[in-house]
Amino acid sequence: DGGITQSPKYLFRKEGQNVTLSCEQNLNHDAMYWYRQDPGQGLRLIYYSQIVNDFQKGDIAEGYSVSREKKESFPLTVTSAQKNPTAFYLCASSISGSGAGELFFGEGSRLTVL
């Protein structure tokens, strides 16, 4: 079935470690997105990519990095520079980067820093 796969579902990290969250889609969508969700808050945009080999910072990009080398893949690295990385991370994709299309979401990755 077509969809978005995020892994791992749960991840624990020690302070000072970088971690990479995987996001793969087989929907043939051009655009992909990373959002962060904290308890009681909405989704905040970290990075987005409207096309392969191109990406833009969102509202809270500091301490994160991404790459978009393949259309189907948009991994997110949470670096040690991110001061408060414990959160729920959601990856999404849309047919195009026009802003008009609905987003399809993965099941999320919950990161906990020990």
Place this chain on the structure above:
Amino acid sequence: AQKVTQAQTEISVVEKEDVTLDCVYETRDTTYYLFWYKQPPSGELVFLIRRNSFDEQNEISGRYSWNFQKSTSSFNFTITASQVVDSAVYFCALSEAYTGRRALTFGSGTRLQVQP
């Protein structure tokens, strides 16, 4: 800058009651899109509806209905005869077609609890 406000943090109703979730948005763009998503306890967001700024017709889908009013910059969501399965967090979102970034900006969400 674009902004979405969902003033209701949490709503609790008893099954079969009607409930309206409010959404107010801000944008300087003349062409934009509004969305509603549902987030059940599993965490994955589920798309409910999309509206473009030129279509102010109200929409009804089963027990769900949406009221879009440009004059008040609102896009409210009503659930008629609520059911326990409607319990979830509901998000309103906005994207701009021209002047803004082409990614959704979400409100803070409204948690709906439907009691049996």
